[in-house]
Amino acid sequence: MEATATAAASVNGHGPGPIRGLPPGPRMGRLPQTAIWSRRAQWLLEQSRARFGPMFSLKIAYEGDWVVLADPELVKQVFTGDPRVFHAGEGNQILRPILGDNSVLVLDEKKHITQRKLLLPPFHGERMQAYGEKMGEIAAREIESWPTGVPYKLRPRMQAITLEIILETVFGVHGGERMGPLRDALRDFLDLTTNPRVLLPVLMVGPKRVNSIPAFRRRVGRVDELIGREITDRRAAEDLAERDDILSMLVAARHEDGSPMSDSEIRDELLTLLVAGHETTATALSWAMERLVRHPEKLERLRDEVEAGEEAYLTATIQETLRLRPVIVVVVRKLTEPVELGGYELPAGARVTPCIHLIHRDPQIYPEPERFLPERFLDNPPGTYTWIPFGGGVRRCLGAAFAQFEMAVVLRELVRRHEIAPMTQASERPYRRAITETPRHDAEVVLS
Numbered sequence: 001m002e003a004t005a006t007a008a009a010s011v012n013g014h015g016p017g018p019i020r021g022l023p024p025g026p027r028m029g030r031l032p033q034t035a036i037w038s039r040r041a042q043w044l045l046e047q048s049r050a051r052f053g054p055m056f057s058l059k060i061a062y063e064g065d066w067v068v069l070a071d072p073e074l075v076k077q078v079f080t081g082d083p084r085v086f087h088a089g090e091g092n093q094i095l096r097p098i099l100g101d102n103s104v105l106v107l108d109e110k111k112h113i114t115q116r117k118l119l120l121p122p123f124h125g126e127r128m129q130a131y132g133e134k135m136g137e138i139a140a141r142e143i144e145s146w147p148t149g150v151p152y153k154l155r156p157r158m159q160a161i162t163l164e165i166i167l168e169t170v171f172g173v174h175g176g177e178r179m180g181p182l183r184d185a186l187r188d189f190l191d192l193t194t195n196p197r198v199l200l201p202v203l204m205v206g207p208k209r210v211n212s213i214p215a216f217r218r219r220v221g222r223v224d225e226l227i228g229r230e231i232t233d234r235r236a237a238e239d240l241a242e243r244d245d246i247l248s249m250l251v252a253a254r255h256e257d258g259s260p261m262s263d264s265e266i267r268d269e270l271l272t273l274l275v276a277g278h279e280t281t282a283t284a285l286s287w288a289m290e291r292l293v294r295h296p297e298k299l300e301r302l303r304d305e306v307e308a309g310e311e312a313y314l315t316a317t318i319q320e321t322l323r324l325r326p327v328i329v330v331v332v333r334k335l336t337e338p339v340e341l342g343g344y345e346l347p348a349g350a351r352v353t354p355c356i357h358l359i360h361r362d363p364q365i366y367p368e369p370e371r372f373l374p375e376r377f378l379d380n381p382p383g384t385y386t387w388i389p390f391g392g393g394v395r396r397c398l399g400a401a402f403a404q405f406e407m408a409v410v411l412r413e414l415v416r417r418h419e420i421a422p423m424t425q426a427s428e429r430p431y432r433r434a435i436t437e438t439p440r441h442d443a444e445v446v447l448s
């Protein structure tokens with residue numbers, strides 16, 4: 001890989017100042033870079049890091065110029081930077097026709113903070129206990145139905161578990177005749193956000209015009225109808241105050257001026273939680289098992305500690321899984337004005353991307369970074385800017401505590417019930433599905 005510094009040194013008349021422009025990056029054009037990015041993102045990141053250091057540029061189609069950051073100090077500057085300057089919502093506009101104009105994911109600045117504040121209370125750490133019992137029941141029921149003695153792909157099954165958990169804890173729907181149609185409509189809706197055949201037309205006609213495609217409108221319309229009905233019923237529910245599902249809490253939530261959230265605000269946030277929380281958690285769970293089955297002594301230790309009612313090794317296993325196999329490899333912030341960072345004055349419009357993958361592989365932070373070693377977290381809690389699977393700052397994943405709690409519940413139920421062996425000794429490689437990096441063979445195992 002060859003270097004081309006697109007930066008032009010500027011001396012500003014007062015001795016050397018920051019270099020105006022972008023840091024160097026691979027010389028190849030935007031198309032080949034995008035093609036490699038979509039197939040071998042980790043390789044491209046590692047090669048570029050080795051060649052250019054902890055701050056380099058990539059050119060990704062539709063994304064403009066990325067300035068990749070692999071240094072915790074630079075990542076800290078971005079995560080603690082002014083949200084008016086570092087926009088995250090702008091980078092998610094492709095989701096707007098699907099998630100709606102109120103989605104916390106697509107907004108920035110004041111509008112973003114308004115929605116985020118409304119969503120925060122149900123996600124506070126202490127609330128998780130309320131969801132724990134339901135999560136455990138769902139996981140146990142599902143895991144008990146899995147076949148033994150045959151090759152079995154865990155990822156689709158983990159998706160079934162995380163969808164069921166979202167239906168119960170987020171939508172507050174359990175059993176009854178509504179569950180089936182809602183589950184089907186949500187599955188169909190999720191397909192819109194992960195299926196490249198669907199996302200491509202969105203990219204081609206542009207987010208503004210995608211609603212003119214009848215098939216698109218029909219699928220979103222079906223989900224809207226069913227969710228609309230749930231919202232109306234919940235507003236009228238007499239037991240609203242006692243309910244602990246997230247929909248009920250949003251119905252009861254109030255804006256600063258005392259007004260309730262509108263139906264479309266609630267609808268947009270429910271679907272946002274579904275999209276942000278479903279595949280991500282299922283993928284992280286799949287990676288946890290993909291790694292554990294290839295380290296039987298660690299799986300054994302985990303089982304022993306779970307049986308003894310201990311938490312520490314389980315927590316460390318989850319942290320190490322999210323370090324070594326982060327579900328998302330970068331987060332993105334678009335600059336609304338020029339910013340000085342790492343010796344460069346980056347132009348407005350550039351996107352800075354704290355790189356989860358590279359920070360997590362830095363041997364200065366994590367000795368022997370390629371090894372799966374839950375032990376490394378037993379006495380060292382993860383650092384705010386060195387362990388970033390959930391991003392950071394005012395955009396940090398709202399579901400981080402929820403996801404880790406859910407992972408703990410599911411792993412506990414699984415290792416208690418089954419002996420689990422890998423299908424092949426070779427590790428599964430990461431494979432890109434929409435934005436998540438999943439195990440190439442869907443975490444295939446044999447249960448006994």
Ligand code: HEM
Nearest residue numbers: 273276277280281284327331390391392395397398399403
């Ligand atoms: C292991 C599972 C998960 C991973 C790895 C993950 C990762 C992430 C990442 C990297 C971001 C972007 C952060 C940034 O830009 O700094 C994010 C945002 C978000 N996540 Fe998660 N997530 C997970 C599970 C969940 C769950 C279970 C939920 C909710 C039920 C959720 C809800 C959200 C929301 C609402 C945002 C947007 C926050 C904002 O823009 O203010 N996530 N997540």
